[in-house]
Amino acid sequence: MDTERTRALGSRLLTMVTGHVMTMLVNVGHTTGLFEAALRGPATSAGLAQRAGLDERYVREWLGAMVTGEILDFDAATGLFTLPPEHAPLLTGATAANIGPTTGMLRMLAGLLPEVERCFTAGGGVPYAAYAAVAGEGLGATWRHIYDEQLIDGFLGRVPGLHDTLQAGARVLDLGCGTGHAINLMAQAFPASEFVGLDIATEAIALGEAERAAMALPNARFVVGDAAELAADPPFDVITTFDAVHDQRSPAAVLERVRGALAPDGVFVMVDAKFSSRLENNIGNPHAPLCYGISLLFCLPTSLADGEGAGLGAMWGQELACEMLAAAGFDDVQVIDSPRAQNCTYICRAAELGASAGSGRQQGGPPDV
Ligand SMILES: C[S@@+](CC[C@H](N)C(=O)[O-])C[C@H]1O[C@@H](n2cnc3c(N)ncnc32)[C@H](O)[C@@H]1O
Incomplete structure (x- = not known):
């Protein structure tokens, strides 16, 4: 019994289930327009919610996953959330690179x-x-x-x-x-x-x-x-x-x-x-x-x-x-x-x-x- 193999699979499974949840939440960002709203520049959770016409409390929880999942950046000092320009083409726009339709x-x-x-x-x-x-x-x-x-x-x-x-x-x-x-x-x-x-x-x-x-x-x-x-x-x-x-x-x-x-x-x-x-x-x-x-x-x-x-x-x-x-x-x-x-x-x-x-x-x- 190779316990290291078990540990390695455990780690891969965590990545997998996290990926599953993140796929669902990326889809939420796509369908609700949150990514497109974030593309317009850094915003607080309230600002982003207002831009997208959504409920702030739900947006804030979604942002928690997006930041810890390393999709959006967060500046604790200002409370601003940012969609990095390097990430934007993969999450916004009517192009083949946007993963939204696939999710x-x-x-x-x-x-x-x-x-x-x-x-x-x-x-x-x-x-x-x-x-x-x-x-x-x-x-x-x-x-x-x-x-x-x-x-x-x-x-x-x-x-x-x-x-x-x-x-x-x-x-x-x-x-x-x-x-x-x-x-x-x-x-x-x-x-x-x-x-x-x-x-x-x-x-x-x-x-x-x-x-x-x-x-x-x-x-x-x-x-x-x-x-x-x-x-x-x-x-x-x-x-x-x-x-x-x-x-x-x-x-x-x-x-x-x-x-x-x-x-x-x-x-x-x-x-x-x-x-x-x-x-x-x-x-x-x-x-x-x-x-x-x-x-x-x-x-x-x-x-x-x-x-x-x-x-x-x-x-x-x-x-x-x-x-x-x-x-x-x-x-x-x-x-x-x-x-x-x-x-x-x-x-x-x-x-x-x-x-x-x-x-x-x-x-x-x-x-x-
Ligand atoms: C995976 S989709 C590809 C669709 C399209 N070529 C595209 O790239 O979006 C496969 C297509 O084959 C069609 N198809 C399946 N069986 C068929 C059949 N016996 N005769 C004609 N079309 C069929 C399906 O309706 C479907 O639109």
């Missing part, structure tokens, strides 16, 4: 814990409909800023020749487009190309379409449909997915459909989690515990919702992803880094495109893309 997503996921716990004993999963808020206000809000800052130059710009293809005019599909911000940004950046966003979630597609209308984009449209029924005709020059393959019910079928729906010289650009399929290779990766956790609370149960899904989970890893891409007929797969440490981009081509995988034409109701 909101974790809060929503916590509400679904009873559903996920039920799956531990009963098996099965949780329907995507239960995750509408997580996907929209949580994930959608987080990815919205990532797309704003990194989609065009960061993600797409790293794929050799893709900007030229999109500038020249291409037919593009974003599969599992969620709330559609990526489609709308691409349509705005590449007016000569035609963009289709496909997702099975009706509410998400409605939000994408509302944004498209507000941005007055004539070259984008949105379709509700099942990616596993994607038809081969008419084909696409470019198909993209952003974190939308691993949580599919039938990812193997979807990858085959994608290959079948690509035009000659077409390319499939799949952005997904950048991890190994082997647990032992992910030990020490600082992003791994969080991604396994989100996978368990979100990606896995949605894939398994009807009890028949593949249940790959977000941590399916590069080895399995490459295997499945090869099985779907992509014989030329290049994996490159993305602008985010947690994601990589698979650039997938196939010598033989369309045809055999295009069985969508024989199915009853393929999405009208």
Whole structure:
């Protein structure tokens, strides 16, 4: 019995539970506007409460946690609380660096814990409909800023020749487009190309379409449909997915459909989690515990919702992803880094495109893309 190991775990557990509470309180700061209020300059607890229109006693207790948690500074002589300029970009503003929307997503996921716990004993999963808020206000809000800052130059710009293809005019599909911000940004950046966003979630597609209308984009449209029924005709020059393959019910079928729906010289650009399929290779990766956790609370149960899904989970890893891409007929797969440490981009081509995988034409109701 190594007592030092026990002590070390005790210390890590204290850090963990403190982190949990701090995550909740950071979310409170985000939703109540306290961080934005603190951004306006040093203030007493009463001053901050007044700025944010909140009850001083609650604000003061929150400030206690923020100061001892080393998020805000406190000057005992003046009673002033300060949001350090070095911390402000991580807690305020409509940018991808602001952790606020992520804390909101974790809060929503916590509400679904009873559903996920039920799956531990009963098996099965949780329907995507239960995750509408997580996907929209949580994930959608987080990815919205990532797309704003990194989609065009960061993600797409790293794929050799893709900007030229999109500038020249291409037919593009974003599969599992969620709330559609990526489609709308691409349509705005590449007016000569035609963009289709496909997702099975009706509410998400409605939000994408509302944004498209507000941005007055004539070259984008949105379709509700099942990616596993994607038809081969008419084909696409470019198909993209952003974190939308691993949580599919039938990812193997979807990858085959994608290959079948690509035009000659077409390319499939799949952005997904950048991890190994082997647990032992992910030990020490600082992003791994969080991604396994989100996978368990979100990606896995949605894939398994009807009890028949593949249940790959977000941590399916590069080895399995490459295997499945090869099985779907992509014989030329290049994996490159993305602008985010947690994601990589698979650039997938196939010598033989369309045809055999295009069985969508024989199915009853393929999405009208
Ligand atoms: C993790 S979200 C990613 C959303 C979006 N790409 C983004 O970055 O915000 C996965 C998306 O896949 C969609 N999806 C899941 N199964 C689907 C299916 N069978 N056909 C089409 N879309 C599906 C979900 O509704 C969800 O919007």
